[in-house]
Amino acid sequence: MGVYIFYLFGTGLIATSIVAILMKNPVHSVLSVVSSFFFLAGIYAGLSMQFLAVIQILVYAGAIMVLFIFIIMLFDLQKSEYSKDRFLWRDLVPLALILITAAGFISAISRSESIKNYVANAKLPSNFGSVSAVSFEFFGTSNSVGRFSFLFEVISILLLSAIVGAVVLAKRKL
C-alpha cells in the first residue's frame, strides 16, 4: 500500500515540477510549484514523518509561496514580457548536463549498499517522525538538554542577523 502512495505522489511531484519550468506564465509556474510542495508533503507523510509533512505545508506551501506570489504581483508582468523567449539550441547544453548528472545520481543511488541495507532491515522507533520525537531531539526533557538544542539557538542568531540585514538593506532612511 505504502509503495503505491509513494508512486502516486512521486509521479505527481515530478509532473508538477516539470510543468513549473515549462510554463510561460509565471503565475502558472508558481501554482504548479505549490502543488509540487503538497505532493512532497504527501511523500513525507507516507514515510511516517507526519511532523515534517505538516511543516512542509505550513512553511513552504503557506508562507514561502505567498511571498513568491506577492513578488510576481508586484512585478506586474505583461504578457509580452514573458512570452518573448523561444527555444534556442544552446539551451540544450545545460539540459544535457542536467540529464547526465541526474543519470549519475540515479545510478549511484541504485548501486549504493547502505540504501539496500536500509530497505532490507528498516526498523523505526515507534514514535518516529512525531512531534514529541522531534521536540525531544531539539529541547530534551525537563532535566536534560536535547541533542540539537545548541544548533537551535545558533539558528535563532542566524535569523536575528537576517532580520537586521533585511532592515539595513530595505529601510528607506537609516
Place this chain on the structure above:
Amino acid sequence: MIDNISTIHFLKEMLYLIPLLILVFSSMIILLVDVFAESSNKRYLAPLTSLFLIFSAISIFWLYKYIPKSGVKILYNMVYVDHFSLVISAMLIIAAIITVWISSDYLERYGIAIGEFYSLLLISLTGMILMVSTTNLFTMFVALELFSIPIYVLAGFFRVYGKSIESSIKYFISGSVASAIMLYGIALFYGVFGTVEFSEIERHIFNHYDSVAQIAKTEPLLILGTLLIMAGFLFKTAMIPFHMWTPDIYEGAPTTVTGFMGFAVKATSFAAFFRVVVSIFNTPSLVYSENGTISPSSWINVIYVLIIITLIVSNLIAMSQRNVKRMLAYSSISHAAYLMIAILTFSLSKTKDSYGSLLFYLLTYLFASIGAFAVLSIFEKNGSNSVTLENLNGASKRSPFLVASMLIFIFSMAGVPPFGGFFGKFYLLKSAFVDGSLSTLVLIAVITSVIGAFYYLRVLVFMFMKDVESDENIETLNVPFLGKLAIALSAIAVVYLGVFPNSLIQFMGETISNFFIK
C-alpha cells in the same frame, strides 16, 4: 550513542564557548546602543566594538591555557574546541579589529556610520569561529550560513551604489547555490553513515572499505558526497572554476568589507576544509587504490588539477585589470591556490615540516591583504567605491605613510624578501618540494608568482612614478587616527613575520601536530 546531558552540565560546557558568547552578546548590545545613542555619539561605536573584540581575544588566550592539547568535545559532540580552532579564531578576531578600526572613519565619510555594520560583523565572526571549532557536519553547515548571511548584507551596505547592491545579490544567489550543493553532500554522507560526526565517519570508512575502486563499486554515494562537499568549499575559497563571483563582489562591496571578506571567509573555509581533509578525506581508502598508489579517481587529483588551473589563470587575468580591487580579487584567488598546495602537501607527506606552513601563510596573508585593502579604502574617491590604477597616480606625494605601508603589503603579497609573504611562500613550497610528488606543482607556483610580481609591482609604479595630470587632487590625504594605527600595526606585523618567522612557524606546527594526539 551519547547519554543525555543535564541542563546544568550543558551550561557548564557552554563555558568553553565563552569567546563566542561574548561576540553574540556584544553584537546585541551594539544594536541596542545604536538605537538609544545620540547621532553625535555614534563614533564611539567602533571603539566599543573593538573593546568587545579584545575581551573575546583575551578569553581565547585564557581558553588556550585551560583546555588540554587534544581539545574538548562538548554539547553532544556538536562543538570541538582545540588549539587549532583557537589559533584561527585569534587570527579572525585580529582581522575583525583591524576592519573595525578602518571602517569607523570610512563609513562616516559615506554617511552610513550605523551600529548594524558592527553588529553584523560580530555575528559573522561568531559564525566563522563556530565553523572552525567543530567536527560535525551539521554544525559546520549552520555555521557556514551564520557567517555567510551577514557578509551578504555587508557587501550590499552601500545601498545607493548599484555595484554594491549587485555584489550583494550576486554573492547571495551564488553563495546559496554553493551552500545547497554542500548540503546535498552532507545529506549523502548522513544517508551512507547515519552520522555526521567526523571521527565516526572516519572509523566507518576505515573499517568497511579498502580502496577507492571498492568504494566506487559498492558505495558510489560516498564519492559523490565527497565531491559535493568539496565543491562547496572550493566555492567559498574561490578556486577556479568556482571563482566567477569573486571579482564582481570584491569590487562592489565596501572596501573595508572586501578586506575582511578576503581574509576571513578564506581563512575560515580553509581551516574547516583542512579539518574535513584531516579527519575524513585523508582516510587511506578514499585516496589510494589497491596497490598503494594514488587512485586516479581520488579527490586529490581533482584538487591537483584545479590548483594548476587556478595558479595560471588567476595570475594571467590579474595582469589585465585596471581596477585595483579587481586585481586584488584575482590575487586572492591565486593565494587560495597556494593554501590548497599546503593542504595537498599535508595529506600526501607525513613529515612534520609541512605542518606549520598553512597557518603561517594565512597569518602573513591576513596582515598583507587587510592592510592593502585598508590603504585602498583611504585612497578611494568619494562617490565611486572603486580604485583604479590611475587614482593612485602621485600617491607618494599625497601621503608618504600610506604609500610606504602599501609598499610593504604589496612586497609581502608578491613574495619579496624580507617580508612575511616571502617566508610564507618559501616554507609552503619547500615542504611541498621535499615531498617530491608535488615538484611539478612547485615549479608552476614559482613561475606564476614571478608573473604575479608584475601586476603587484605595477601598483607601486603608479604610486611612485606617475604624476597627476591636473593639480586638483594633489592635496594631502588626511589619515584618521584609528586607521593609521591599524595600517601601521599591520605593516609592523608583516615586517616582523618576515624577520623573525621561525618561532611562529614552530608554534603553528605544534598546533597542527595536536591533531594526532589520541
